[in-house]
Amino acid sequence: MLGRRALASLVLGLAALPAPTEVLAAVTGASLEAVGPGARLTLTLPANARWKLVAARSPNRLLLETPGQPWRAATRLRGAGPVRAARVERGRLRLDLSGPVALRRAAASGNRLVIEVVPGASGPFARLAGGGGVMAEGGGTAAATRRAASLPLVVLDPGHGGRDPGALGVRGTQEKRVVLATALQLKRVLEAGGRCRVALTRGNDRFVALGARVNFARQRQAALFISLHADSAPGARGASVYTLGDSSDSLAGALARRENQADRAGGLRLPSVSPEVQAILASLIQAETRIGSARMAEQVVAELREDVPLLPNTHRQAGFVVLKAPDVPAVLVELGFLSDAQDEAALRRADHRARLARAMGRAIHGWLAQSGNVVAAFG
Template identity: 75%
Template sequence: MASLLLGLAALPKPAGAAVTGATLEADGPVTRLILAVPDGATWRVVAARSPNRILVELPGRTWRIRSSLPGAGRVRAARLERGRMRLDLSAPVALRSAQASGGRLVIELEPGTAAGFARLAAGGRAIAEGGGRTSLPLVVLDPGHGGRDPGAIGRSGTQEKRVVLAAAQSLRRVLESGGRCRVAMTRTNDRFVPLAGRVEFARRREAALFVSLHADSAPGARGASVYTLGESSDQLAGALARRENLADRAGGLRLPPVPPEVQAILMSLVRAETRIGSARMAQQVVAELRPDVPLLPNTHRQAGFMVLKAPDVPAVLVEMGFLSDPRDEAALRRPEHRAKLATALGRAIHGWLDQRQHTGHPMGHPSGTSLG
């Protein structure tokens, strides 16, 4: 019997249990590794230093690929090492996303900073993982505007696109340091992203939550507020939604016309599938912001923002303040105020995730496989 067991153990594993393909490519600033993996395979991505490198692990899987790949983008060299893929870096990177579906594991790296990569590598923990029951929920942060679309501009020349990106980066650090979720951002630099592309970014990665950050302009308005999808709750909400939804036109995107009856059906589905999760997140945001920052009266509002229309991802849009108000503009220019906002929003997101876990309510995908 012992010899029979030894003989069985020595047999090669079936092809379905192996990694059977690997491609490394550069796509503009993004460096992309694509692996052909078994469906449901457990995987981990780890950052390490001295030298800077990314390690891709698939426990219990054999690798039936070439032992090395030509470098591309910010990866100087890629090779198999002790049953895992090692990516040696030529410059610091950040993890844009990591997603496994349809027999493919796709890992996207983008330019990062030395300090940011050091934070990723701290502690030796996985910066992305999936398969089995190991995956943490994914939160997508959406800094509004960008590129040719500056958004609102304050009296002192403060551009909305810059303020919200800085705030999103601060919130990302808060969430990643908590280790309770994975984080992706729709943009990490000054570039234009179409509104539909922001929504699709979250849906494609099976995000548990979508948080869009803005700092708009509205005469006479001051203070933070949070929006969920619905009929505009007041004149201000409607005006803000109409202006934000025109951002695609400013960026040169033409969306195909959709018949009104189709819009009505889609809106009905959106409300049915996201109302509870989005509303609970809005309640968390208001509760956490209230002690720390001025709030707009009737703080939780509803409007038809396009970025809130994903049918399967709970979503909120946070107006951190109004650049048309000199007091809000001055506050949003200060890193310490943005850090205060990020800390409060981090508490809100963690509270929402805890509630989601304890209630088992279907607020988004229970175990997405993507990271950013």
């Protein structure tokens, strides 16, 4: 047993020892690999750690910041895909790019953060880099909430509803019910992916005017508008996709005339400039919208082809009212034709509608990535 004098000496000796160094949370692992034409960055860091991915130009690069998390992983990573090389610089990871990129995924789950980028268009990347540059961020409930609120909005438009049943199948199937069921399934697919927000022009059996559907998307500054239908046309079978334009054939023209009841889309919101400049701006916006719509149609056709029968000449053009928003890229997807017994039987099955939803979900995610929209997920 220690005496009083010895115990006092021990206490004084312990007090003289330096204070223990605080153990900080840190980034403890990092890897970079090619995934198709893109690149995947995987980090190991504490759960709920804050992080932010920033885009910058001259030269094109990404900067990954991890505030409060010192770097304890490899400080240099070999390039992959559009990332030429990556190195730690002033406490953050710098990814030098071979060209502009778009964010395909940013998902944090537990102590693992996965970021995927793919080659992107120069225009969206330049606008993002010039507008603050934040491509994605996360960590903590508040940050995740802010991030989710800034995700691009996709509006799904199940056709018809209420007093308007739409087309009737040979077995009495109502178009309004089939397209609503598919839209709700697609909403679940997109929300599970966490890369966009989703809104429906109608979530139940009610009538919504065509102009109101268009205005719904425009007032919310939607990134994309998807209208879902299952029409009737003798001899036609298979899914198809429509973008705005002069009717590409008699079938497209007939479908558009049947769907269109009124054209009440409003005008563009343009700055207070001369009429000549406003005309130029309107023309540029509408041209960009049509390009975005055509790109979406290509994505939908490519994905549907993997899962369901398609109508010949699958991407068609017609003057559907719901496609006429001048500032929101839009497509109308015919899921099939209720006038065809095989299409109707398929559309009545939940598993077939689920396949359609998954295919369209892949198309939407691909379009968002190509367009440079912020697409992030929090696991």
